[in-house]
Each structure stands twice: as structure tokens, then as C-alpha cells.
Amino acid sequence: MGLARPDTVPGPAPxxxxxxLSGVCKSFGALKVADRISxxxxxxxxxxIIGPNGAGKSTxxxxxxxxxxxxxxxxxxxxxxxxxxSAMSRCAAGIGRSFQIPQPFGSLSVFENVCVAASFGRNLPxxxxxxxxxxxxRQCGLLHRANLPAAQLSLLERKRLELARAMATxxxxxxxxxxxxxxxEGECQALVDTIRxxxxxxxxxVWIEHVLHALTSVVxxxxxLDFGRVLAIGAPDVIMASAEVREIYLGIDV
Amino acid sequence: xxxxxxxxxxxxxxxxxxLALVVIALAxxxxxxxxxxxxxxxxxxxxxxxxxxxNLLAGYGGLVSIGQQAFVGLGAYAMFGAVILLGIGPIQAIxxxxxxxLALAIPTAFFAxxxxxxxxxxxxxxxxxxxxxxxxxWQAVGGGSGTSLPRDARDGLIGLDQIMALFSVRGxxxxxxxxxxxxxxxxxxxxxxxxxxxxxxxxxxxxxxRDNIAAARSVGVRAEGMRWRVFLIAAFGTGxxxxxxxxxxxxxxxxxxxxxxxxxxxxxxxxxxxxxxTIEGPIIGVLVLFALQSAFAQxxxxxxxxxxxxxxxxxxxxxxxxxGLISARTGLSxxxxxxxxILSDPSExxx
Numbered sequence: 001m002g003l004a005r006p007d008t009v010p011g012p013a014p015x016x017x018x019x020x021l022s023g024v025c026k027s028f029g030a031l032k033v034a035d036r037i038s039x040x041x042x043x044x045x046x047x048x049i050i051g052p053n054g055a056g057k058s059t060x061x062x063x064x065x066x067x068x069x070x071x072x073x074x075x076x077x078x079x080x081x082x083x084x085x086s087a088m089s090r091c092a093a094g095i096g097r098s099f100q101i102p103q104p105f106g107s108l109s110v111f112e113n114v115c116v117a118a119s120f121g122r123n124l125p126x127x128x129x130x131x132x133x134x135x136x137x138r139q140c141g142l143l144h145r146a147n148l149p150a151a152q153l154s155l156l157e158r159k160r161l162e163l164a165r166a167m168a169t170x171x172x173x174x175x176x177x178x179x180x181x182x183x184x185e186g187e188c189q190a191l192v193d194t195i196r197x198x199x200x201x202x203x204x205x206v207w208i209e210h211v212l213h214a215l216t217s218v219v220x221x222x223x224x225l226d227f228g229r230v231l232a233i234g235a236p237d238v239i240m241a242s243a244e245v246r247e248i249y250l251g252i253d254v
Numbered sequence: 255x256x257x258x259x260x261x262x263x264x265x266x267x268x269x270x271x272x273l274a275l276v277v278i279a280l281a282x283x284x285x286x287x288x289x290x291x292x293x294x295x296x297x298x299x300x301x302x303x304x305x306x307x308x309n310l311l312a313g314y315g316g317l318v319s320i321g322q323q324a325f326v327g328l329g330a331y332a333m334f335g336a337v338i339l340l341g342i343g344p345i346q347a348i349x350x351x352x353x354x355x356l357a358l359a360i361p362t363a364f365f366a367x368x369x370x371x372x373x374x375x376x377x378x379x380x381x382x383x384x385x386x387x388x389x390x391x392w393q394a395v396g397g398g399s400g401t402s403l404p405r406d407a408r409d410g411l412i413g414l415d416q417i418m419a420l421f422s423v424r425g426x427x428x429x430x431x432x433x434x435x436x437x438x439x440x441x442x443x444x445x446x447x448x449x450x451x452x453x454x455x456x457x458x459x460x461x462x463x464r465d466n467i468a469a470a471r472s473v474g475v476r477a478e479g480m481r482w483r484v485f486l487i488a489a490f491g492t493g494x495x496x497x498x499x500x501x502x503x504x505x506x507x508x509x510x511x512x513x514x515x516x517x518x519x520x521x522x523x524x525x526x527x528x529x530x531x532t533i534e535g536p537i538i539g540v541l542v543l544f545a546l547q548s549a550f551a552q553x554x555x556x557x558x559x560x561x562x563x564x565x566x567x568x569x570x571x572x573x574x575x576x577x578g579l580i581s582a583r584t585g586l587s588x589x590x591x592x593x594x595x596i597l598s599d600p601s602e603x604x605x
Contacts, residue, residue, distance in 0.1 A: 065472055087471040087472050091471075097472050104465070104466070105469065105470070107531070108458070108461055112593055115455075116470070116475065120473055126454075130258060131257070144603055146595040147594050165473060
């Protein structure tokens with residue numbers, strides 16, 4: 001896509017992973033929701049995250065975006081330690097996210113939702129982002145809804161708005177939280193096509209999803225989470241063939 | 255260019271002219287209005303400004319405070335204290351009222367922002383009660399029974415002699431004229447300032463924070479900074495208006511200055527009846543309140559019961575208030591802030 005983030009800091013050394021977690025831990029009381037999670041994500045890759053309900057998938061996202069603080073471990077973005085940074089400054093550093101349950105700014109129009117993200121996410125004046133907003137709305141199939149209040153959108157359109165708002169910040173790294181959940185087969189396919197074209201444009205993606213066929217049609221690597229631990233990480237077909245994963249995730253007796 | 259953004263509506267252009275005419279007519283009110291009318295207009299203007307600041311907090315910022323009387327009262331008392339104890343001129347002391355309210359708002363926000371929703375509302379009320387109790391122990395300004403503004407301070411108002419000569423009126427009337435003009439300036443500045451703010455990208459971000467704070471943070475909005483800014487601005491403005499109201503009253507007591515009915519319940523009523531989260535709403539709301547007060551105030555407590563029932567009825571059946579009903583029917587927007595996207599290629603408007 002044709003949008004550029006104004007680059008003021010020198011870029012990281014070539015080959016630096018865009019996202020790097022090492023030893024990330026988080027507990028809610030006695031419950032360990034993230035237990036020494038470590039992985040690297042190379043630039044341009046799409047990583048899928050699967051795991052049973054309560055495995056700590058959304059929590060992991062909140063730790064990456066800074067909506068939750070880690071108990072231990074570090075989160076690096078483009079080689080820079082962002083562990084202590086707020087959600088707002090991590091957005092400025094290049095993380096865009098969609099929420100599992102769509103969180104539109106309900107009283108604003110679709111265009112205004114995207115406009116806030118484009119203007120604040122890239123720290124540009126409102127007048128400078130209009131064309132970029134139109135481009136993002138077109139990519140996400142929402143242009144004909146631009147002046148509608150976001151509260152009036154259908155579920156599919158809300159999910160598209162989540163995607164559009166995240167894309168408007170021109171993220172280096174896009175986090176998608178169950179964006180295909182609850183959609184019909186046709187809607188799901190249309191959304192997957194949009195995501196695939198964004199990924200083809202060079203965006204790095206981490207995607208949590210229960211709709212496996214949607215996920216595996218896009219991602220190059222799969223990470224399995226269980227009780228807050230990384231159970232396996234690797235190529236999707238290898239992971240899905242593993243007996244341990246099949247037992248835990250699919251509940252198949254082997 | 256693929257398109258552009260438009261905020262103006264068809265009605266908003268002629269309305270600017272109408273608004274200018276109304277402001278000019280109001281500025282000339284000392285020429286055409288009786289002293290009673292002038293005092294009524296003073297009431298309407300000051301209540302409108304208070305309502306707009308509460309509207310900024312609750313309607314745009316999602317910060318439903320029921321402790322704004324803390325800032326009215328402290329602003330008024332700071333003005334009285336500065337006049338009585340320091341001998342500062344009353345009009346200069348109004349500014350000190352605003353600064354005192356601002357100073358109180360900083361620790362208040364520090365505590366109250368840790369609370370959410372209804373807890374925030376109750377927290378601000380508790381702060382207001384604490385301030386009221388503290389002020390009622392301040393003996394130099396009359397303690398619990400209050401005090402009056404010294405006569406020489408009231409007669410030493412800036413420009414009093416000129417106004418007396420210009421309109422050939424007595425001192426008391428000239429004082430009303432000066433304070434009325436001040437109220438008009440404060441109100442015009444409040445409404446236009448609020449409108450200008452809402453049209454900036456910060457105004458848009460404030461609505462985003464109100465709708466969903468987590469999502470606003472994750473697209474790069476400084477949500478906490480936004481809330482702080484709005485709370486401090488509202489406190490400063492509320493303090494200024496409090497000082498102005500009690501300068502006009504000439505007498506102050508803790509019960510009057512920190513009255514939750516006068517400075518918060520009436521303000522609620524104005525904003526909710528008129529339409530919360532709009533600039534037009536409070537303007538309609540204050541006129542409704544004034545009309546009801548003129549017609550039914552002699553019924554005392556029953557009048558307040560009726561106001562309460564009316565407010566409940568409106569929240570249940572027309573949650574966007576009278577202005578919400580009007581704008582839904584007609585599509586009117588006199589102070590438009592919504593950004594509409596106009597595409598260069600209209601065929602893209604279709605799916």
C-alpha cells in the first residue's frame with residue numbers, strides 16, 4: 001500500500017525481528033496466563049496463534065500492545081525495548097490492533113473512526129490524512145459506509161472497521177484478535193481476501209483465530225498456546241499434524 | 255485528491271449571521287431592557303456557561319461529575335477572600351476565582367480519575383462536600399453564616415462612573431450593566447471556544463475517548479492527557495462563572511455557594527432537557543429552565559419535583575433531548591462538528 005510513516009529514527013539493523021518476546025510472564029492472582037513466553041517474528045511474516053479457550057491468547061495480545069503490563073520478561077519492537085511503554089506510544093512505534101469484540105467509537109462516523117486513528121497514530125494533522133483514510137476504507141470495503149455512524153454497522157462491517165482503524169495507523173505489525181469469529185462462510189472468505197491482500201502488501205501480522213481454515217490460508221507459521229505456555233511453533237502443516245496439538249486443541253484422542 | 259471533508263451544513267451559514275445579530279442585540283440590552291430583564295439575562299447567560307462546561311465534561315468527555323459546585327463555590331469564595339483580605343478589585347479577583355478552582359481541580363482529578371463511572375460521580379460530590387466544610391470554617395469570610403461584599407469594593411468597580419454617566423443611572427443599576435456585559439463576554443467566549451475546540455482533531459479524539467478509552471489508546475490518542483485537559487478547563491471556567499455570579503449577588507454563604515441543587519442539578523436539567531453532547535442543546539435547555547422557573551417557581555418544592563419528573567421523562571423517551579428531537583426531524587445542525595466525507599468519484603458511494 002502507498003502510505004508511509006514519517007521516518008525520523010534510523011531503522012534497525014537488517015534481519016532484526018520486528019517483534020521479539022523473551023521470558024514474558026503474567027499472572028492474575030494464582031493463575032498464570034503467560035508463562036515464560038519467548039518467540040521472534042521476522043519482518044513480513046504472518047504468524048497464527050491458536051489454543052483452547054482461556055489459554056491466554058488475548059492476554060498475550062494485551063501484553064504486546066501495552067494494554068496490560070508484564071510481570072517479567074521483555075517485549076522488543078524492531079529491536080527496541082518497549083516493555084515499559086504505554087499502549088499509546090507502542091501505537092506510535094508501529095503496533096496496530098483489532099479487538100476481539102469490535103470496539104468502534106460508536107457516536108463517530110466510520111470515516112471519523114478511521115480519521116482519529118490516522119491522525120493520532122501517525123501524528124499528522126487531520127487535513128493531511130483524508131486521502132489515506134479513503135484508501136484504507138476502500139481496501140477494507142467500507143468506503144460506501146464512510147458517513148454512517150459506527151454504531152449502525154453490521155457485525156462484518158464492525159470487524160472491517162477494526163481492521164481499517166488498525167491499518168490507518170500504518171502499522172509495521174498488525175495484531176488481529178479473532179477477526180473472523182462469528183461471521184458467515186461468505187463474509188469470512190471476503191475478510192480473509194482483504195487480510196491476504198494487506199499481507200501481500202508487506203504488513204507483518206499476528207493473528208489469533210479459532211476459524212482454522214481461514215487462519216492457515218494466510219499464515220506462514222503457527223504458534224500453539226496452552227495454559228500460558230508456548231506448546232509448539234512452526235509451519236502450519238507440521239503443527240497441525242502433531243499428536244500433542246491435536247489432543248489439546250482439537251480434543252482428539254490419540 | 256480522492257475526496258474532501260466538509261463540516262458545514264446548509265443551515266449553519268445563515269445561522270452565523272443570526273447568531274451575530276443575537277449577540278449584538280444582547281450587547282445592546284442595557285439600552286432596551288429593564289433592570290429586571292437584565293438580571294434575568296444575567297441568570298440565563300451564567301447558567302448557560304455553567305451548562306456548557308458541564309456538557310464538555312459529561313457530554314463530550316464522558317466525565318459525569320456531580321461535584322461542579324466545588325468549583326463554583328471555591329471560585330466565588332476566592333473572589334470574596336481576595337477582595338476582603340487583600341483589597342484586590344472585584345473584577346480582577348474574578349480571575350483569581352478561576353485560578354483557585356483550577357488549583358483545586360488538580361488534586362481532585364488526581365483522585366477522581368482513579369474512579370470510573372458512577373464512582374467518579376460520587377467521588378467528585380464528596381470532594382465538593384469536603385471543600386464546603388473547609389470553607390465554612392474560614393472565619394475571615396464569615397464562616398458558616400457567610401458574609402457580604404464590602405460596600406466600597408462594590409462601588410469601586412472598574413468603569414462604574416462612566417456607565418453611570420453614559421446611561422444616567424444609579425450605582426446599583428450601573429453595576430448590573432457591567433456584570434451583565436461580563437457574563438455576556440464569558441458566555442460568548444465559552445460557546446465559541448467550545449465549538450472551536452470540538453472542530454480540532456483533539457475534539458474528535460475526545461469523543462473517541464468517551465466512546466471507548468481502550469480503543470482510543472490503541473490508535474495513539476493520549477486518553478489520560480485528554481481527560482486532564484478537559485477537567486481543568488471546565489474547572490477554571492466554572493470557577494470564573496461562580497465568582498461572577500456571587501459578585502452579582504453581593505452576598506455569599508457556604509450553603510449557597512456550594513449548593514448541589516443550584517449549580518449541579520439545574521445544570522444537569524439544562525443539559526439533559528436540551529440535549530447532551532451538543533452545543534445547541536444547553537441553549538434550548540436554559541431557555542426551558544427559565545420559562546419553567548418564571549411560570550412555576552412560586553410552587554416551591556413542587557416545582558423541583560416537576561423538574562425532576564420532566565428530566566426523567568426526557569431521559570426515558572428522548573435521550574438526546576429536545577435538540578435531538580429537532581435535529582432528527584429536520585437534519586439541522588447549527589454548530590456542526592461532524593466531518594462528512596465527500597468523494598470526488600460519487601460512484602464509489604455504492605457498495
